Amino acid sequence: MITIDALPAFTDNYIWLLQDPEQQRCAVVDPGDAAPVEAWLDAHPQWQLSDILITHHHFDHVGGIEKLKQRTGARVLGPASEKIPGRDVSLKQGDSVEVLGHTLQVIEVPGHTLGHIAYYQAQQHWLFCGDTLFAGGCGRLFEGTPAQMHDSLSRLAALPEQTAVYCTHEYTLSNLRFALAAEPGNKELQQRMQQVTEWREAGEVSLPSSIGLELKTNPFLRCNELSVNEILQERDGRSQRTPVEAFAALRSWKDSF
Numbered sequence: 001m002i003t004i005d006a007l008p009a010f011t012d013n014y015i016w017l018l019q020d021p022e023q024q025r026c027a028v029v030d031p032g033d034a035a036p037v038e039a040w041l042d043a044h045p046q047w048q049l050s051d052i053l054i055t056h057h058h059f060d061h062v063g064g065i066e067k068l069k070q071r072t073g074a075r076v077l078g079p080a081s082e083k084i085p086g087r088d089v090s091l092k093q094g095d096s097v098e099v100l101g102h103t104l105q106v107i108e109v110p111g112h113t114l115g116h117i118a119y120y121q122a123q124q125h126w127l128f129c130g131d132t133l134f135a136g137g138c139g140r141l142f143e144g145t146p147a148q149m150h151d152s153l154s155r156l157a158a159l160p161e162q163t164a165v166y167c168t169h170e171y172t173l174s175n176l177r178f179a180l181a182a183e184p185g186n187k188e189l190q191q192r193m194q195q196v197t198e199w200r201e202a203g204e205v206s207l208p209s210s211i212g213l214e215l216k217t218n219p220f221l222r223c224n225e226l227s228v229n230e231i232l233q234e235r236d237g238r239s240q241r242t243p244v245e246a247f248a249a250l251r252s253w254k255d256s257f
Contacts, residue, residue, distance in 0.1 A: 002100055002124070004166065006205050007036040012170040013060055014207065016128060019047075020100045027051035027074075027099050029119070029128045030168050034064030038071065051099045054078035054087070055130025056116040061168065079108075081115035091117055104128075109156065111149025112139035118156065125163040127211070129156060134167045135209040136192075137175030138220040140255065146248035150223070153247075157221045161212030172196050172206040175218075178257045182219040182250060183227050189217040223247045 003021070006014040009032055016029040017040065024047045031037050031052060041049060049072040052065055057078075062085055065076055069086045077099075078084035080092045089097065093108040104119040109132040118129040131139035132149075133156050141149055176193045183189060192213070196206050214221050222228050223246040232249050233239050241249065 002102065004126070004208075006207065007040060008170075009033040009036050010060060014166075014168055014170065014205070015064075016166050016168070018100055023100070024048065025050045025100060027053060028068070029053045029166070030055055030061040030130060031064035031068055032058075032060035032062065034067035034071075037064060037068055041072070048072065049074045052076045053099065053104075053119055053128065054084050055118060055128065055132075055168070056113040057082040057084060058113065058131070061130065079115040079117045082113065093117075107155060109133075109152035111141055111144035111152045114143045114148075116144075116152075120159065120163075125160055126166060127156065127159060127163050128166045130168055132156065132167075133165060133214065133218075133221075134169060134175055135165065135172040135196075135207055135214070136179050136218050137171060137254065138218075138251070141251060146251060147244050149251070150244045150247040153220055157211060157215060159211050161210065161215065163211040164208040165210060165214060166208045170206060172209075173200055178254050179217060179219050181257070182231055182253070183222065183225070184231070185227060186217065192217050219250055220247060223250065 003019045005017045007017050009015050013032055015031045018027045026047055026049055028037055052074050065085045075088045076086045077089040078087045080090035091106045095106040096103050102121050104121050107118045109116050109118050112131045120127050179189055199206050219228050223243040
């Protein structure tokens with residue numbers, strides 16, 4: 001049985017730590033800083049770090065790779081079309097890879113960066129999606145277009161609703177504040193805001209989310225909803241939009257929120 005824990009890094013990053021207690025082997029996702037992983041390994045000297053999974057090239061996701069690889073010899077997996085330090089295995093859409101005895105499917109999700117990938121485990125319903133889908137939000141468009149990001153999010157939204165969403169930043173509260181501005185009448189969103197506020201006040205991690213919860217409360221997955229489009233119309237007077245145009249309007253609004 002694999003257990004998954006969050007190792008906090010920087011101010012709001014999470015490095016996801018997958019652990020196989022039987023084999024005493026572990027893997028990490030997006031170690032932007034080696035120190036939290038090294039501290040965990042120091043506290044568990046009998047464990048072996050076998051794999052480092054990377055979703056995209058930004059430094060806060062790759063900065064710890066080389067130090068960890070030098071210490072442990074771990075295999076580094078990452079997107080084929082991005083420059084990833086120490087990468088051993090280049091991955092693209094449709095590829096699959098075995099990590100700790102579980103097969104992870106690779107989904108290309110351009111938008112935040114052009115080569116961004118996500119890892120999906122179909123039997124356990126895990127999704128490691130980097131900075132593409134966030135709890136209550138989505139990543140900024142540093143390299144891709146609104147159409148690319150909307151398509152990427154749509155493909156993630158089509159995964160089973162019980163899929164656990166392991167994104168890599170503790171942005172949930174700020175995302176939900178925007179979500180409430182975009183859809184103030186959403187009762188489930190109001191309840192989620194109250195729960196996450198309580199969690200964060202208690203120092204608890206707000207993740208993972210789930211695809212089902214995101215479909216109900218994340219405005220970036222709700223671009224077809226009348227309630228969202230009515231708010232957008234109130235802002236700029238435009239009454240007709242495609243889902244991609246609604247997404248673009250939401251993302252632009254969020255950037256300045």
